[in-house]
Amino acid sequence: NAGVTQTPKFRILKIGQSxxxxxxxxxxxxxxxxxxxxxxxxxxxIYYSVGAGITDKGEVPNGYNVSRSTTEDFPLRLExxxxxxxxVYFCASGSSELNTEAFFGQGTRLTVV
Amino acid sequence: xxxxxxxTEMTATEGAIVQINCTYQTSGFNGLFWYQQHxxxxxxxxxxxxxxxxxxxxxxxxFLSRSKGYSYLLLKELQMKDSASYLCAVMDSNYQLIxxxxxxxxxxx
Numbered sequence: 001n002a003g004v005t006q007t008p009k010f011r012i013l014k015i016g017q018s019x020x021x022x023x024x025x026x027x028x029x030x031x032x033x034x035x036x037x038x039x040x041x042x043x044x045x046i047y048y049s050v051g052a053g054i055t056d057k058g059e060v061p062n063g064y065n066v067s068r069s070t071t072e073d074f075p076l077r078l079e080x081x082x083x084x085x086x087x088v089y090f091c092a093s094g095s096s097e098l099n100t101e102a103f104f105g106q107g108t109r110l111t112v113v
Numbered sequence: 114x115x116x117x118x119x120x121t122e123m124t125a126t127e128g129a130i131v132q133i134n135c136t137y138q139t140s141g142f143n144g145l146f147w148y149q150q151h152x153x154x155x156x157x158x159x160x161x162x163x164x165x166x167x168x169x170x171x172x173x174x175x176f177l178s179r180s181k182g183y184s185y186l187l188l189k190e191l192q193m194k195d196s197a198s199y200l201c202a203v204m205d206s207n208y209q210l211i212x213x214x215x216x217x218x219x220x221x222x
Contacts, residue, residue: 039119040214041161041214042117042200042202042211042212042213042214042215043156043200043202043210043212044212045209046207058209059209089220090155101158102146102156102158102162102210103155104155104156105155105156106154106155107155
């Protein structure tokens, strides 16, 4: 099993550009999450999904969008990138609501200049 | 508001024991998690506590006191590879994980 696969690993964007961070999991998990992690800060939830076709906002959703057309994929869309979106982004998945173990992708380091 | 507090950084010696504390104030409680994160890598799951008491897993143990809003992660027989950040996270009443900023553990020979 590959687990949770995120692409790309690194990206530099110019202000105002858009991009999609890809996330795929092969563990048949219903729950998927997008977090951002800023230096010295805890993980902040951007969006999450409890199953295909269902998404909901987390703590810091502004400037992002998601979709969940299949169980496996949960892409994160950045529209009109801003320097404040410079961060490390992690996708994670879990098999139950209690999230007894979340599996994380390797992260995407995004810089907006 | 919801809050998770952990020390920012700790230093310990190879072969020794270290205790990393975590205090929390959240709206509801559905369990507390500890994750390990090496620099530049993704967090990996270490432990989950939902009932009071100590959970032991090899060299790592995690303790929870719900009445005190307190947990600690105990690492024994420290090895250089234990140098990492340790993240405490609490699942609140909405089943969302609230994360602490993490404790950077530095192991010295």
